Amino acid sequence: MTSKFTELAIDCADPEGLAGFWCLVLGYVVQGREEGLVTIGSPQVPEGKERPGPVPPTLTFARVPEGKSVKNRLHIDVNPTDTDQAGEVARLLALGARHADVGQGDDVGWVTLHDPEGNEFCVLTTRCP
Incomplete structure (x- = not known):
């Protein structure tokens, strides 16, 4: 049995702003919003069309109180x-x-x-x- 990579969670100060930036970078769209949380992903494929390759993972941006302080791991x-x-x-x-x-x-x-x-x-x- 294996797992599939489906989502990357990113802590941030401004979920809306960072989600907007990454939507423009990746051609993604907002798929969901909650208080302090925004999820973006690949646009839906129109019915009758096929997506080339695997479905890319979503990115979820969550507001956290602390700021970034060191290099990402x-x-x-x-x-x-x-x-x-x-x-x-x-x-x-x-x-x-x-x-x-x-x-x-x-x-x-x-x-x-x-x-x-x-x-x-x-x-x-x-x-x-």
Whole structure:
């Protein structure tokens, strides 16, 4: 028996704001809201259409009183789907991301960024041909 990765829970100060940022990054939509909690995920597939590949996990943003104080031990990696890495980094910076130095050095194949609340994530080189 195995488990399936279905959801990533992210503690934050502003669930609505951070969910909005990640919706724009990933092309996700809000799937649910409660007091202090927002869940986003891949848009529903229209009836009669098939989703290519597996269903991606949802992200749930939960308001917590404490702030981020150290480097994440878990982070999200994203891959550009319709542009190159530099183009995607520029788009994400325009959405509110910031460059991050977590000791990755200069000779790596990814770009490390912070989301609006300081959580690290990486932009990998494109997997598109």
